[in-house]
Amino acid sequence: MVEAAILKFEGEADMVRIQYALNKHKEWCLGDGMYGDGPNFHWDYYNVFVIHPMLLGIWNVLISKKETLKSWRYKDVTSEYNQALNKAKSYAGIQEKLISPEGTYPPIGRSLTYRFGAFQALSQMAMFEKLPSQIEPSQVRSALKAVIKKHLETKNMFDENGWLTIGFYGH
Template sequence: MTGAPPLAPWTRGDWLSMLRTISDPVLRHGAAGTLKAAMPVEAPTGGEGRRLFAHLEACSRTLAGIAPWLELGGLEGDEARLQSEARVQAQALVASIADPASPDHLNFGTGMQPLVDTAFLAQAILRAPTILWNDLPGPVRGNILRELAAARTIAPPVNNWLLFAAMIESLFAVIGLDFDRSRIDRAIRQFDAWYVGDGWYADGPLFHFDYYNSFVIHPFLLDILRVFPRDTEWAEFTRKQVVRAQRHAAQIERMIGADGAMPAIGRSLSYRCGNLHLLAQLAVLRLQPRQPEVARVREAMARAISRSLSAPGTFDADGWLTIGCCGHQPGLAEDYISTGSLYLCTLAFLPLGLAPGDAFWAADRVPTTGDTVYGGHDAVPDHAIGE
């Protein structure tokens, strides 16, 4: 592999092993009804202020990350066995957190934060509709709908939270229930107005130079719009959004250094490799642009995932994630960060929803864009949208 640094290549098995390491405590305790008893709540304020929200954060974000893999058919051997076990755990977890009689019944409607993580649960169901919805017993679905409805009473602030409200309504549309189209339309129109150019959206009236375009904005817009593929009112925005997302994803790949490090900029650095959400999503949706090609993206993502999750101190003695970007760095946490928040990093693992023979996994290893440029090899110029 000309121009590659001396790092061992990650196989699909390495990706799966890391995802299982992250998700195992959440799935295992969630399925057993012992999540509240077992999960620590590390937070800048000592945890008590976030305890009302942290467990739903951990569950919903983990499910949103593993959902495509749970839904994937045709696996064989050890991976099929692991998937079967995870499916059972995920279904038991969802049943438990929505059951008023469960010791792990979670808060979906008190405070503001539940709007965010009910939306991640809705996104998980959209990504795994068979495993996380159709195959659930009717009473469990009824409990989930009740909790989803509780979150709908929360009015979103005028920023990326508009997308959380829109995601919940999109799920209601998919399952054939009455939904509030105005919440979806407001999010779409507002973000179109907040577009600042070359693949970047502002997050509210002011632009933030951070990773929220990849954490939330582009992936949520894409998933919401996919629910309404024949909607003529949003068709033009959909065309623009795909191009914008592809451009932003290309920029994210260029931010990944040869050692997997990425610029430590902006809010929520404790989400670690969750800033790869958009790259991961475009791969699963097969919307990856021609440049960078899929093998280049896989290589860059593997390095960033490894760098952010393999540092000493990333997990506590019981396997729970600790606050930090690369190891245990509690000083990096904003006041809204707690143990549950950290599981947004699972969103980097969406490509496990692609079959082992897919080009994402099967394509020969190639250098990243950074390898090519800083290895002294010839390269093509980078262009903004419209150039």
């Protein structure tokens, strides 16, 4: 992401670092938009707020700079972006299925305390109007509203000063 930001704002970057990161994520892709956090699979929400949004961000920068990347290994950055987008869409479909009608979802992995970021990938696909064909925007809106409502109505979600507490469902 740092090198992609440098490329976006300065027009040049260490393309070897970008290519290395993209290649590693290709290695770590486990199917259906699921990535390992390294070579091993960890079932958590890291795919949601790090891997998918950042990969799409990097590919977006590369698309915007493709004229300056003529000698770079990835000749067709649009095709590579579309592959990353399709993986994110697939993962968004999985995410939508994780939300119960009551707004609960599985407390899994090492990233439980990021409760309000747990559906960033699904939210991003809805915002970009790139949801899987079997999911309607209204489904996502209703599901995310239920998640937010469920979290906000619990006791001990915020401390006496209004700060969000550490935890999953309350402190």
